[in-house]
Amino acid sequence: MKDLGFPFPEGFWFGTSLAAHQAEGGNTNSWTRWEDQPLRIKNNEKSGLACDHWNRYHEDFERLSWLNANTHRFSVEWSRLQPVEGSWNEEAAHHYRKMIQDLKTRGIRPVLCLFHFTLPLWIDDQGGFENSETIGHFVEFAKRCQQAFGDLVLDWLTLNEPVVYAVVGYSAGMTPPGVKDHARAMRVSVNLLRAHGQAYHAIKNLNPKSFIGWAQHLRVFTPKRKFSPLDIWGARVADEVMNWSWYKTIQTGKIDINIPSVFRAKEESPECLGAMDFLGLNYYTRDIISVNLFSKQKFFLSVPEKSVKTDLNWEIYPEGLGKILKEIKSHRLSQYPVLLCENGLADQDDSKRSKFIYDHLKKFLEVSDKLGLKPMGYLHWSLMDNFEWVEGFDPRFGLFEVNYKTQERIPRKSAHYFREMGRLKSLIPPPEDDS
């Protein structure tokens, strides 16, 4: 690997992403409650010990150093820090401080996420984010986290993929709480949006230097029948609701979420006006969308037959990232630095991962450069294999393979490639034999 490639922009954040529940092990929250029910998770698996990252974080962070990563995004588990209403678990907070300090000692920047899909049971019992009182609890939690970690952490993600959380849990009913009702999903999305806006200001008031965003899952929606007005309409509605409605609220201070004949929220939200310092983007794939207005489900998603796919049958579609970046520009969001804070694939035999990283990172840097966007960093999902929600432990997203029997971690070939890019601080093509 002599090619010095395409140098990363000055100060580029290069590293990985991980979430508490998927890696730590030993949690008790809304997800473990879900896992305890039969047929919710593939093979009836439970997150259980997961990667035992709670106990093994030091050796895992050693792996980040080995990868030449300078940034790591992870989440704190709300249910550990506030296991019952009004409480604060000092021991858990101390543990997270040790984790953050471990990263900092290595010169690795921590990006801390406050909500990655899991709720403490007491919040779940009160109706989770469907209950608007959860907004206040979340803001209180954000404040406490700032007070506990804010001397060590400047960079925050309030929420991970809030719209996905709302839609998959409350429209598709595939994740907790398993509801199938578009209108309820949109109510959850609105409450999350308000929670983000208020948490943003709570953190900012405690330290104006904090740099705050959320991780938005941005996805391309392509109409299945190219000339079907219905499918074209469906793709447009999905794009608007899933991708851009939140940013419009940040730009205007007004919520306007509209699924015609299903749900409309039109309300003032002054707390959201300007509540974003950078644009956190998770990018994986696209959906082909078709619409049947006579069915309850209305929107149907599929994958193009002829495409190259991951082990989870997700289309590998780096072009989509280019499209999203163009949309960022056309939605007048180009003043925000863009942090690609999740991008990755399930690829057990590691035959596609290096090329996937190369193609996406190249798209990110080239298109941003062309459009005058500010690419801030690339965080790969994920450092190591972990508990992939309803898919259980089958999908292998890691640069490191995890043997769940022994908790051994083994670097995949793509980890060596990633490491070399970290060393050179440049985008370089993967080695030719890497397939």
Ligand code: FCB
């Ligand atoms: C994202 C989630 C993350 C992980 C990846 C594969 O949507 O944020 O937790 O499951 O997908």
